[in-house]
Amino acid sequence: MIDIPSIVQTSDRYNLHGHTQFCDGHADMEQFVVHAVDARFTHYGFTPHGPTSVPSTCNMTREAVPQFLSEVDRLRRVYGTRITLLAGMEIDYIDGFGPSDPYFQSLPLDYRIGSVHFIPSLADPGCFVDIDGRYERFSEKMRQHFDGDIEWVVRTFFRQMTRMVEQGGFDIVGHLDKIGHNASQYRHGIDREPWYDALVRDLIEAVLDHHLVIEVNTKAWAEHGRFFPAERYFGMLRAAHAQVVFNSDAHWPHLINAGRNEAMRAFIER
Numbered sequence: 001m002i003d004i005p006s007i008v009q010t011s012d013r014y015n016l017h018g019h020t021q022f023c024d025g026h027a028d029m030e031q032f033v034v035h036a037v038d039a040r041f042t043h044y045g046f047t048p049h050g051p052t053s054v055p056s057t058c059n060m061t062r063e064a065v066p067q068f069l070s071e072v073d074r075l076r077r078v079y080g081t082r083i084t085l086l087a088g089m090e091i092d093y094i095d096g097f098g099p100s101d102p103y104f105q106s107l108p109l110d111y112r113i114g115s116v117h118f119i120p121s122l123a124d125p126g127c128f129v130d131i132d133g134r135y136e137r138f139s140e141k142m143r144q145h146f147d148g149d150i151e152w153v154v155r156t157f158f159r160q161m162t163r164m165v166e167q168g169g170f171d172i173v174g175h176l177d178k179i180g181h182n183a184s185q186y187r188h189g190i191d192r193e194p195w196y197d198a199l200v201r202d203l204i205e206a207v208l209d210h211h212l213v214i215e216v217n218t219k220a221w222a223e224h225g226r227f228f229p230a231e232r233y234f235g236m237l238r239a240a241h242a243q244v245v246f247n248s249d250a251h252w253p254h255l256i257n258a259g260r261n262e263a264m265r266a267f268i269e270r
């Protein structure tokens with residue numbers, strides 16, 4: 001297990017959340033390493049979407065996990081004098097099944113990210129819906145699976161996140177309030193309503209109680225101008241001395257550092 005806060009304290013050139021050919025990334029692992037070495041990164045962590053209990057083309061299969069781990073080893077042998085490469089995994093929490101499962105705990109990973117991308121369908125019991133994708137698909141699912149009840153979707157997302165945090169078994173909380181991105185397009189300003197704000201703050205309190213690292217996810221910064229968690233929570237995180245890591249969640253090699261410097265600056269200024 002690696003000490004994530006010590007990486008953050010000694011370097012601002014790292015990324016501990018990224019995707020490759022093993023899930024929905026758009027280049028192979030070596031291309032990301034080459035970019036990271038060129039950018040003089042000290043650390044690069046690979047976090048494929050882990051195997052899930054629901055059908056998903058974005059997640060790797062259990063059969064592919066040993067291949068992933070051996071590719072990290074191979075790249076360490078080639079690039080290990082220039083950069084520290086880490087084997088992580090972004091693990092879905094879906095209705096009780098997540099990072100704490102013995103399967104994930106048995107994998108020889110350097111660290112684990114816990115994330116929620118799926119919530120249960122209202123219309124189709126037993127079906128889990130990916131609410132993390134692009135807005136056009138999200139708005140279709142709002143009609144198809146949730147009868148337009150955006151408050152239920154938001155509350156369910158944060159309930160799943162809180163349960164994941166309470167169950168534990170991981171190191172970093174992935175994109176803590178990501179639902180705010182799609183939800184605020186569906187209902188403008190929803191993420192500034194008091195009940196929504198209270199859900200985010202309660203979740204942050206739970207994360208702090210469990211001494212987990214919070215990622216500031218910068219994937220949507222360039223296109224949509226928002227971080228996860230949103231900038232207005234940076235002050236709360238700073239005041240609580242939260243352990244924070246700045247991750248680009250890159251799916252393309254040229255985006256490994258996208259939004260990270262902006263987020264670090266905003267975090268200091270807030």
Ligand SMILES: [Zn+2]
Nearest residue numbers: 090115174175
């Ligand atoms: Zn994610």
Ligand SMILES: [Zn+2]
Nearest residue numbers: 017019090249
């Ligand atoms: Zn990710």
